Amino acid sequence: MTDEGPRSIAPADGTAADTQGIKIVGFLCNWCSYGGADTAGVCRFKQPTDLRVVRIPCTGRMDPLFIAKSLIYGVDGVLVSGCHPRDCHYAVGNFYARRRMEAFKAFLPFMGIDTRRFKYTWVSASEGQQWQKVVTEFSEQIHELGPNPGVRRQTGENSKVSTGLR
């Protein structure tokens, strides 16, 4: 493993990332929503392509800092999705998540971020259609809002600082 933090790499064709359109990151729990997104794919439910998925074990793993970091340093929208309440693979992880997300949402305006750029939702592994709906609606919403004006360009320097959660 290298010691240096991850670097951002410009696309090979040299275009800036934001000219390629909107970027949305989705944090999906492995058991329900990731499966839901798979189901949507298997069913060939067409969706906007802006979303990039990060697989996490459980929404209870979600540290609000992941969202803060994403919204401050690069993306235009963050979607968090997990198992329905009471369906959590780890019994109560999504309850912790709900509490944290709620608190975090209230905090967003203080960071100068439009709360509409963040959404959390519950989608089960069988709800492919629901996933399509969530992704489509959220993507449309972010398109309406346009590129995130709060994005701070990251230098190699602060990229290290920002990932230094050890």
Added chain:
Amino acid sequence: MKRVAYYKGCSLEGLATEYDRSTRLVCEAFGIELVEIHDWNCCGSSPAHSYDPLLSSALAGRNLAIAADQGCDVVMTPCPGCLKSLKGAQETCEDPSKRKAFVDLVGRDVDGMKTISLLQLLYEEVGPEAIKKAVKRPLSGHVLIPYYGCLLTRPADRAKFDDPENPISLDRLIEATGATAPDFPFKTECCGATYGVTRNEFVGRLSGRILDMASQLGGEAIVVACPLCQQNLDMRQDQINKFAKRDFHLPVPYISQVIGLSLGISPKKLGLDKLCVSPDVLLEDRAGDEKRVQEQAG
């Protein structure tokens, strides 16, 4: 001396004067000061409820407000119908969506007031033990039926007193006077009170059932704590007999009269002569008889 605001209500001024009288006497005997609410008005009863909840609450609430102005925080009423209206007024005042309308109409809030029935006052403030000690003329040998009526303990979350299905406070008070109180299954069954005038046949049916069960259990009298029950069972007993083709002859005294009797207060003062069905049977002294029987046996 305990100071309690006294809301007597219209019935106790008219058809139930003896309830008023005996209530005052019994409370006096146990050192409870009844402060009559100044210039009180009718609580509106069922007619006001069926017209508009706010009308009912405001009519009843005015009395609570006056009591509060008189420096009382406990309001006692012998009439369960009035009690229901008073409690309704208080709920209205505590309901944020209605509070303003109430306070505007009544002139003040009635927060922190406690509304109780005479029965609750006698049971909780005086208590069967104190009554037992004060009895001078025990009613032993008498079988008295405790009848609570439908409103006194229901619904539980509003009444906040005794058990809604099987109340026992009246039973215990009767027993404190030395009399026997059988387990009366129709303790809380409705007597048809509201329909005394308009649907006489309902009273015949419902009160008839109560009289029937009371006499089956060997009751000599039905003890009540509600002026409306009393009127139905006593004043209308002839009408009931006619309707049910029966010949009941059961006196229906108020609990305050029964306790008063046991304390040795004169029947006349307690207004026993005002009852329609003669309560003379209650005046028989069986305590002596019992003693003699016991002595002979022993």
Added chain:
Amino acid sequence: MERNNILSVQQSRDSDFIREVEEASGQNVSKCYQCGNCMASCVYTFAYDYPVTQIMRLIQLGQRDTVLSSRSIWLCANCQACTTRCPNNIDVAQVMEALRIMTRQADTVSQPDIQAFYDEFLRSVKTFGRVFETGLLPVYNMRVKKPFTDFDLAPRLLKKGKITFFPALVKNRKKIAEIFEVTKRECFSKAGKARPEPLSSKTDT
């Protein structure tokens, strides 16, 4: 709802009615699962056209006319037996009360004589501040054209000194009148339409 006809569940359902009842009573009628406990407990069932359990069912189905013209509503004595025993904590008596008020507004009171008695009662309260029992009865008797109701009781009550010929007056009758006035106004604004004045029931004519 005609009992012999097929009930069209969609066409006859008045969802505003359900909402109105729920608002006026503060109860969620969909909680009722038709156990029948209220009916079993209600001592007036014998006189009802629809037992109280069925009144609850009719509300769930949004049957405004059937419910508001039902006899049962006005024969309910508000004895609270149903409320006390409902396994779903529904204040059924409060629902019946709310329906009574709604029938006044809709002018579909099924038992005009009971309403007339209530109105006379309220008139007495409005005039004197307290109920004047001796005055109330004859006026009521005249209104419902049953002049001799309870006359059999009179001689005995006279003898017992229980009948008074002078009403007890509340001093501050102005306040009482104000309460009647304001609540009437409040009701107007709430219902959005005039409700019959309690003192001018249709049995008057």
Added chain:
Amino acid sequence: MRIGVFVCSCGTNIAGTVDTKRVASEALSFADVVYATNYMYTCSEPGQQEIQKAITEHGLQGVVVAACSPRMHEPTFRRAVEKAGLNRYMFEMANIREHVSWIGTDKEANTRKALDLVRMAVAKLRFNAPLFSSKAPVNKRLLVIGGGVAGIQAALDCAEGGMDVVMVERKQYIGGKMAKLDKTFPTIDCSSCILGPKMVDVSQNEKITLYAASQIESINGYIGNFTVDIRKKATYVNWDACTGCGACVEKCPSKKAEDYFNEGLGQARAINIPFPQAIPKKAAIDAQFCRQLNGKKCGVCAKICPVKAIDFEMKDTIVTEKVGAIIVATGYDLFDYSVYGEYGGGRYPDVISGIQYERILSASGPFGGHIRRPSDGREPKDIVFISCVGSRDASVGRPYCSGICCMYIAKQAILTKDHMPESNSYVFYMDIRSPGKNYDEFVRRAQEEYGVQYIRGRVGKIYQRGDRMVVQGADTLLGVQVEVEADLVVLATGVESSSGAGELAEKLRISYDQYGFYMESHPKLRPVETNTAGVYLAGACQGPKDIPSSVAQGSAAASKVQSLFAHDTIETNPQVALVNERNCIACGKCIQVCPFGAIQWKELRGGIKKAEVLQTVCQGCGVCNATCPPKAIQLQHATDNQILAEVNELCA
């Protein structure tokens, strides 16, 4: 790190809408990527060999496959790289099929998205570290808590499989509720005839150690290695000596002890053997009623006992057992019917509960199997059953259906008719719930063949009239009030969680629902497991259940234990949380939030406290990781750095 990237075409599944060749070629420019290629079917045998070959040829230290969902083929590829000598966790997958090629047709956009996903996977992989599962030995002994039919079944199944079983039952006897039943639906076979032999098996099986009249004091440890302290309560009889001859019982002068076994319908002696078939068949003294133990002179039992088993000085003792798995089978209790004042239960002696009626029907019951009323011993003629007493009733906090009472009422009505052909039975019901094999047919038989009158409606009031009772109810189908005169009223009291269920759950670190029933891991797919590894559920402690389901669950739990015990060691999942002790400030937040109780305190030298994760207990949810203020606790394979590395790739 030397990373290889393999981009799969999946025939045309991916290549149809993603330029897989371009993805592979551009991936070569990503940091640390030394090899990248595109393949038609990567998961096929030759595809996997391709990866293995590249690992050796190019000295790869990590592999990224951009293909289908990891939920599909992650295990396949992990095995593949492992075969080539890499650690299986030095592998990442980018999902460019379900999440890319199948949901969009814009090839250019898809290709860019695929590139992003590959870049993210590479970035994460650069932070991956080899992980190794550890092995913990398994103590192949089972603890069964609760000796009802569910616990008995589980114990016998495991003992049959050769395992040592420790059973702890808090009552003096095993058998639970079923021991009190007369006959059982839907076949009407005699309860003690089918349960008795199983109870005897428990007492005779050498593999089973039974602690009756005992309770769980404490439980420590984790799957494979629990240590359990058991409190053996003082019975004042030395059970090693007692032969169960009953001589003491016969002579005990204290005859008014509570007869728990007969549900208060009879009276027992202070020293008692609850029923003739009791297992263990030992006497025990009820201290509350014993004269000697209450300072009066007696000691009759001690004098009479031929083996001198009586010991008035006996005290509770604690024994410690070590086990590898636990089955909880603590069953249920019944609703207290006196809550309903309108039914008069508790005031009227002839208003009884269903379980009391079972005792009355039972030949070993207080009336020797003759149906009699408790009040005057008269044979009843009209019997009313009321369903849903303390079930489906929000006003008493029991909104759920107890599931068994509809059936046992039907059974009892049938048995009543069998005992007394002249009798009439009436059932007040709201719905009949009989969804089992032959169950509805059974209820229909009660109505069609046994003439039981079913009345659809609830009862409002019961009152005494003369020496009978009047049951006032409604027939909602007719819309009328009805009255039934009855000699005996049987209330179908509902099922509630066993008393003390909450305390036991806390000792076991398992969760329970708002009514006190234990929670299974998954309501459909893991019905006998709990969220605490190594602790399983059986019977009505998990929710109301009849005997067939309780037994089925007992066997299911036993099979779970057997598959656990089939291994000498358990291999732990290394994707667990790990504490960096240098950073831990010992705030204890992780301990509070962990849903599985997987974190405990560890004392370093000098008394310094640090959090420590029990690798075998941790399920890998990461809640602790998100909670830890100094981020000292990190979920392996999903550390903050790994997740942020992925996020970072999206940041401009």
